Structures are given as C-alpha cells and as structure tokens.
Amino acid sequence: MTSTAPIAIIGTGIAGLSAAEALHAAGYSVQLFDKSRGSGGRMASKRSDAGALDLGAQYFTARDRRFAATVQQWQARGWVEEWTPSLYQFANGTLNPSADEQIRWVGKPRMSAITRAMLGALPVKFSCRIAEVFRGEQHWHLLDAEGESHGPFSHVIVATPAPQASALLAAAPKLAGTVASVSMDPTWAVALAFEKPLDTPLEGCFVQDDVLDWTARNRSKPGRDTTLDTWVLHASSSWSRQHLDLSKEQVIEHLHGAFAEMIGCAVPAPAFSLAHRWLYARPSAAHQLGALADADLGLYACGDWCLSGRVEGAWLSGQEAARKLIAHNQ
Numbered sequence: 001m002t003s004t005a006p007i008a009i010i011g012t013g014i015a016g017l018s019a020a021e022a023l024h025a026a027g028y029s030v031q032l033f034d035k036s037r038g039s040g041g042r043m044a045s046k047r048s049d050a051g052a053l054d055l056g057a058q059y060f061t062a063r064d065r066r067f068a069a070t071v072q073q074w075q076a077r078g079w080v081e082e083w084t085p086s087l088y089q090f091a092n093g094t095l096n097p098s099a100d101e102q103i104r105w106v107g108k109p110r111m112s113a114i115t116r117a118m119l120g121a122l123p124v125k126f127s128c129r130i131a132e133v134f135r136g137e138q139h140w141h142l143l144d145a146e147g148e149s150h151g152p153f154s155h156v157i158v159a160t161p162a163p164q165a166s167a168l169l170a171a172a173p174k175l176a177g178t179v180a181s182v183s184m185d186p187t188w189a190v191a192l193a194f195e196k197p198l199d200t201p202l203e204g205c206f207v208q209d210d211v212l213d214w215t216a217r218n219r220s221k222p223g224r225d226t227t228l229d230t231w232v233l234h235a236s237s238s239w240s241r242q243h244l245d246l247s248k249e250q251v252i253e254h255l256h257g258a259f260a261e262m263i264g265c266a267v268p269a270p271a272f273s274l275a276h277r278w279l280y281a282r283p284s285a286a287h288q289l290g291a292l293a294d295a296d297l298g299l300y301a302c303g304d305w306c307l308s309g310r311v312e313g314a315w316l317s318g319q320e321a322a323r324k325l326i327a328h329n330q
C-alpha cells in the first residue's frame with residue numbers, strides 16, 4: 001500500500017508507544033489515540049493527595065538484549081532509575097527477607113514518566129475511545145464512541161489489552177479470532193498512606209496467600225513524595241476475580257486487613273486510601289505471538305498479551321508490530 005496518510009495507533013501504553021517510536025524513527029507519521037486522559041495504560045501513575053502512586057506496574061526487569069539497551073538509554077536520559085527495595089516474601093503464614101541480585105527498574109519520579117517521555121511531541125488524541133475500525137476504498141478510518149470519524153490512515157495498529165482489541169479487529173476475522181482466544185485476569189489494587197511510617201524495614205514483598213499477591217512501599221522508589229508512608233497492595237488474580245464487583249470501600253477493608261496480618265507490625269487506620277480495579281491486568285498465560293499482522297490489509301495488533309504479560313513483553317511486541325509493518329512496505 002503506497003500512501004502518505006499517517007498510521008493510526010490505538011493505545012498509548014508502552015506497546016503502542018514502542019511501535020510509535022520505531023515507526024517515527026523510520027520516517028512514518030503516526031497518530032495516536034487513547035480513551036484515557038493521559039498515556040501509560042497499565043504503567044500509569046495516579047496523582048493523589050498522597051503524591052503520585054504507581055497502581056499498576058510496580059517495577060520492570062530487562063532480560064531481552066534489545067530492551068536492556070533501551071532501558072540504558074532511558075536511564076541516561078533520567079527517565080528511569082534502579083529500585084533496590086528491601087525485599088521479602090510471605091508464604092505459609094511466614095514473612096522472611098528474600099533479597100536477590102535481580103535489577104529492577106522504575107520510572108522516575110513516577111512510573112508514567114516513561115510513556116510521557118516516549119510520547120514527546122507525537123500527535124495524540126486523549127479521552128477518545130475508538131469503537132470501530134473500518135476500511136474505505138483505499139484507507140482506514142476510525143469511529144470513536146462519540147460518533148466522530150477519524151482518518152484517513154494507511155495502516156492501523158491496535159495496542160490495547162486483548163479483550164478490548166477483539167472488536168477493533170473485526171475487519172480481519174483471523175486476527176480477531178486469535179485475540180478472542182487470549183484471556184486476561186483482573187487485579188484489585190489498593191493504596192494506603194500513613195501519617196507515621198510503619199515500623200518495618202520491608203519495601204517490597206512477594207505474597208502467597210489467599211488475598212494478596214504483592215505489596216510495596218511506594219515512597220521507597222526513587223524520586224517519590226515522602227510526606228506520607230505510602231503503600232500499594234495488589235490482590236491475587238483469583239481473589240480479584242472472585243471479588244470483581246465488591247465496592248472500593250470493601251476492597252480497601254479486605255486488603256488493609258490482609259496487609260495488617262502479613263506485615264508483622266502495628267498498622268493504624270490509613271490517613272488516605274484508594275482502590276482501583278484493573279479488569280485486564282495480565283494475560284492468564286504467556287504467549288509467543290510477537291505481534292499480530294494482516295499485512296495485506298494493513299491491520300496490526302500488539303500488547304503484553306502477545307508475549308510475557310510484563311512491561312518488557314509489551315515493549316517488544318510494539319517493536320515487532322512496527323518491524324512487520326516496515327518490512328511489508330519495503
């Protein structure tokens with residue numbers, strides 16, 4: 001397809017932005033869309049009375065050579081820093097230190113700093129939920145939830161969680177079928193902030209119990225607001241699924257209780273609390289899809305669900321979508 005129309009990218013999480021960066025660097029023009037008010041998706045940070053809180057991705061590792069090289073560049077630009085928490089694990093009702101040698105990265109001063117910087121000056125429309133992707137005679141067009149049409153576009157990259165991608169890929173039934181077979185698990189996240197620091201050295205903890213999966217001292221990450229002692233708690237996938245429709249107040253109460261039982265020090269009532277439900281937090285299983293493409297049509301899909309369900313997998317999937325698109329147009 002020869003065209004000077006831009007490429008539409010739906011989703012400004014790390015996968016969509018990874019694809020956007022690669023395409024922009026190769027000389028293509030892109031137009032991004034996101035239903036949210038800002039970029040980041042599951043790497044977004046919530047601004048709150050207790051400062052910015054990382055409610056989704058907590059840190060990320062870089063095991064792939066290409067991703068590791070990119071993270072080095074991010075570090076050189078001041079977008080990320082190593083986080084070296086005092087790590088614990090909680091299993092069989094016992095809390096134990098669990099230090100390791102793994103390098104863990106976080107965005108600085110908040111997780112969303114990475115996608116904010118990647119977005120730079122690329123054209124984007126926020127608060128724009130795309131409801132339909134359809135093809136005209138020569139080009140693609142997008143219809144948003146308000147009924148407004150966007151286009152023309154030469155290609156479309158769908159970079160949303162799999163369950164949100166199915167409907168957008170209806171023009172390519174094979175891709176839509178593959179996406180429909182990917183299921184994703186929810187995660188309830190709760191943030192608690194205490195006036196007085198809790199009397200514990202713990203800064204990150206892998207939890208194996210019925211309710212929790214993970215807890216972290218948000219303010220132990222580099223560059224965070226330290227006025228209050230802020231904590232982020234993640235419920236396990238199974239608990240989250242079983243309690244999907246609980247009110248936020250009830251979720252806070254349950255997770256606060258489980259946290260107090262686990263942490264081994266006095267936990268007062270928090271000065272501040274909030275809950276957030278991630279409906280599509282992580283793929284139920286890892287896949288080896290790379291990125292999906294119907295290159296003849298010009299429709300692509302990428303996201304963490306194509307690979308590992310982690311920040312690294314999402315970034316790699318975005319790179320793969322861009323690579324496939326560029327290769328087909330050479």
Ligand SMILES: Cc1cc2nc3c(=O)[nH]c(=O)nc-3n(C[C@H](O)[C@H](O)[C@H](O)COP(=O)(O)OP(=O)(O)OC[C@H]3O[C@@H](n4cnc5c(N)ncnc54)[C@H](O)[C@@H]3O)c2cc1C
Binds near residue numbers: 160309
């Ligand atoms: C609670 C939680 C904890 C996690 N912890 C870690 C961790 O510690 N380490 C790690 O490596 N990974 C972690 N992850 C996973 C990591 O956050 C994801 O793998 C990664 O951020 C996914 O990026 P993505 O670009 O594929 O998708 P997303 O970040 O979900 O981006 C998709 C974007 O598409 C937008 N969108 C969706 N539908 C539409 C539509 N119709 N129109 C317009 N826009 C739309 C969304 O608003 C969103 O911005 C965690 C995730 C969660 C939820």
Ligand SMILES: NC(=O)C1=CC=CN([C@@H]2O[C@H](COP(=O)(O)OP(=O)(O)OC[C@H]3O[C@@H](n4cnc5c(N)ncnc54)[C@H](O)[C@@H]3O)[C@@H](O)[C@H]2O)C1
Binds near residue numbers: 088100206234281
């Ligand atoms: N809650 C959600 O919705 C999540 C969605 C997607 C990912 N989530 C968590 O992200 C991290 C990232 O995984 P990783 O990059 O492979 O990191 P890791 O630090 O290597 O941890 C992987 C896994 O190994 C166990 N583990 C690692 N280090 C220790 C340790 N020092 N002590 C005990 N156990 C350790 C632990 O089970 C880790 O989960 C990962 O945590 C995803 O769960 C959440």
